[in-house]
Amino acid sequence: MAFKTDIEIARDAKKKPIQEIGDTLGIPAEHLLPYGHDKAKVSQSFIDSVQDRADGKLILVTAINPTPAGEGKTTTTVGLGDGLNAIGKKAAICIREASLGPNFGMKGGAAGGGHAQVVPMEDMNLHFTGDFHAITSAHSLLSAMIDNHIYWGNEQEIDLRRVSWRRVVDMNDRALRQITTSLGGVANGFPRETGFDITVASEVMAILCLAKNLKDLEQRLGDMIVAYRRDRSPVYCRDIKAEGAMTVLLKDAMQPNLVQTLENNPAFVHGGPFANIAHGCNSVIATTTALKLADYVVTEAGFGADLGAEKFFDIKCRKAGLTPAAVVLVATVRAMKMNGGVAKADLGAENVEAVKAGCANLGRHIENLKGFGVPVVVGINHFAGDTEAEIEAVKAFVAEQGSEAILCKHWADGSAGMTEMATRIAEIADGGSAEFGTLYPDEMGLAEKIETIATRIYRADSAVIDGKIRAQLKEWEDQGYGNLPICMAKTQYSFSTDPAQRGAPTGFTIPVREVRLSAGAGFIVAICGEIMTMPGLPRQPAAETIRLNDEGLIEGLF
């Protein structure tokens, strides 16, 4: 029997009308704003109407440091949601939207995989419900208004050399990374250097994903720093009077999107901030809405647990007042082997010793997650080639850490492969043993917060923060930004800043190259390594082979 590809499975899905999916969560049809027959936005007025309800249980799916072998975090999120529904629980999942641009470079990503996917896959990899276009528009409006403000007299006395607000486009376009604008004479304004980032790197994206409602959104947009004056005082978006019109552009985008899994269970897919210079989680409004409508909400965070889960806890949960009830930490036998030194080409052969050696990475993540006071279950995402002995080696290691590991076969079997994990997670969530706490209090100094993450989560000897950066942090503290959490921008491949250092490295430091204030999103970005905010296309971009075939089906996107 030949295996079907993800896209073949997705196209075979027996989708239900989105109104039926909404109905399972008690959303009346008039409060679902349809986009085609299989996507809808949940109306703001309905969201407002359920605010007094009790919250369901929040479950985070995170992972070990990613390896080229693939871990299957989204697949596990989808599988666990389906698994919970299959054992009779009312569950929903919350995941991020995909960025359009990168799909034309490398082949587009499925939302999940195998028999644990969210559909319609094509739409989710193209325009979906237009949220990212709305973010691009809102961002672009502010960009145009800043240069327009300067053009018509620059009443705010913006220093042309210090316009920090760049432009964005949802496309991998390296030629736009660094540009000179307003050339061509008087009518086109004052020439200056600037550039474009990809839309998901926009602070507007981070804000949309952290805002509680439209009022909060407008407030945060107004709080964004867009430039500085010659006296170094900040110029806010509010000074340019753009936040009202930006909110109007974003009013539909703020409403969470509802779609379905292959098993017709509800999936909220909303927002998609960068996981390095931003916090990498789906929107707060999707998560809090799902918690009002379902008894269990399964969500995920970007990258490995050192970055993703830490930001989920210390940024998203802190700001939205969320209290996760359980964590599933996804690992694979293959990834353990790679962490244990096996090359990708050799992953097919049984190698129990390598699995054991590679478990150190897993162990450190378990320890870290427990530190947040949330019970952890390791989900072993099963691959066909895994041997019994290898799986047992992982289970034994996890047991030694005082935790438990459960084999998950959702990729091959859907919810049927997830019964054990779903049952256990429901039990833990219902047990109420979680005592969630953030890693550091709001009051801690900014530099100390960075050091705390570096030493307690990454296990570095220290964070290296030079005098200039410390002075900058101090200045922000003096301006009242000292209570903000830190958003670390670091490689996702290692606890350290060296992507090659797999496993559980020690004896390293975390050098902070640069810090940035995202005053609207409400965090300080600490950049520790090369961060690319505008990708390029490869030599043979996927776009060259993407087309509609004679049946009207998309080829080459997946």
Added chain:
Amino acid sequence: MAFKTDIEIARDAKKKPIQEIGDTLGIPAEHLLPYGHDKAKVSQSFIDSVQDRADGKLILVTAINPTPAGEGKTTTTVGLGDGLNAIGKKAAICIREASLGPNFGMKGGAAGGGHAQVVPMEDMNLHFTGDFHAITSAHSLLSAMIDNHIYWGNEQEIDLRRVSWRRVVDMNDRALRQITTSLGGVANGFPRETGFDITVASEVMAILCLAKNLKDLEQRLGDMIVAYRRDRSPVYCRDIKAEGAMTVLLKDAMQPNLVQTLENNPAFVHGGPFANIAHGCNSVIATTTALKLADYVVTEAGFGADLGAEKFFDIKCRKAGLTPAAVVLVATVRAMKMNGGVAKADLGAENVEAVKAGCANLGRHIENLKGFGVPVVVGINHFAGDTEAEIEAVKAFVAEQGSEAILCKHWADGSAGMTEMATRIAEIADGGSAEFGTLYPDEMGLAEKIETIATRIYRADSAVIDGKIRAQLKEWEDQGYGNLPICMAKTQYSFSTDPAQRGAPTGFTIPVREVRLSAGAGFIVAICGEIMTMPGLPRQPAAETIRLNDEGLIEGLF
């Protein structure tokens, strides 16, 4: 009694679910892809299924040269559609979509006005169904792929100085008119000068509006010229292998949008190309689909009849094989007065002599339109201050031209104010007296085509085409583009190239400054005057006061 504003009337509309509107045209609910409850796209498969049906009658609404007094072309289009339905005919209207960016400069436009509007007005002035975002994405993908092609070795040997494909954004952003890209070193490519236009100026927009179906769309996208080599040979979009992925990005945007008038009659709102460097009409696919579903289809063309109607006939009708049955030429007493020399501030006072003097502009348009073989009825769009004597003066003038003028009170009364016009237009259309013919044959030389438009439509003494431009036209003829129609880019305020020359000027020439080949759209643009393809924002952009109020309603957009 205080008059309600357009937006107040629009918000009071008793909208029907879009499925009910589709039902009046026989579109099954499963073939309407809803966007919210009041907008939908008509599925491509349904469109394919009705191709064997007979066509309804096509009625064009055009106008005299616009004046600051306002003519109400769209209002008349909507009113006539409602009027036809009110007298028991099955009618639909086809109009253009609005561009997002300009709404943040000046206040956004209603689609129609008074009691002759299309709703939902807010959505139509914001993201609507995302068509323009899809066009921006498709355009941006090609832009990125061109620079990426150069970056990875430039196999096509593109001359960096001769990349004619620019970038687009749907925003008024003068700072992007002229820029230098790929600065910052090796990783960002080869620096070159380029710039952004507003999305509606994209050739992709013109193509979407002229393509018969997705296959035709892909073919035309591939045909676009994006650059030239050092030997001056053209590099096509096809050489960059972008047309397939662009088509995928545009597959939903190609499906026409269905909304409704205030009187719950069907309105197709689809596409919106510039009316100067492009042809300024709604999409061919919307018009041809409407003709299969309704007995009468009322549509409009951009600017006055000298530009809009001429391009409608010579570009859109020629390419799509459309045969219009009647034309309504919109005029107002106020516009006649302005053409007759009255200042805007003095329009309130009766001035029959000025009306008579201003009728020359109207007369020339009537004559021109008759030249296309289509019966013309003048629609006098009634304003409250018009006097009986003024109206009679217009009617008498039109009668002298051998045509007829009918007073239209749709702005105040909706369809009830349009009964006479609707009855007469249906009679004319049913009478089959039209013998439509284009102004010039395909085989005519390109320079001669330009001269023909200039002398026979504008009534210039001649078109001034210098040797360099004639050589360019000759080169295109040699390359096989000689059969293309001409798309004139000229001021809309006068028959001449001087916007101040109202009325029916004579004794002028039409200087052609530049010609451009839109090889995908399939026309040659002749630029006669300053054409701005990227607007700027005004000193006090509308965006500064646009916001959501406490009831969640948009303020400041209208």
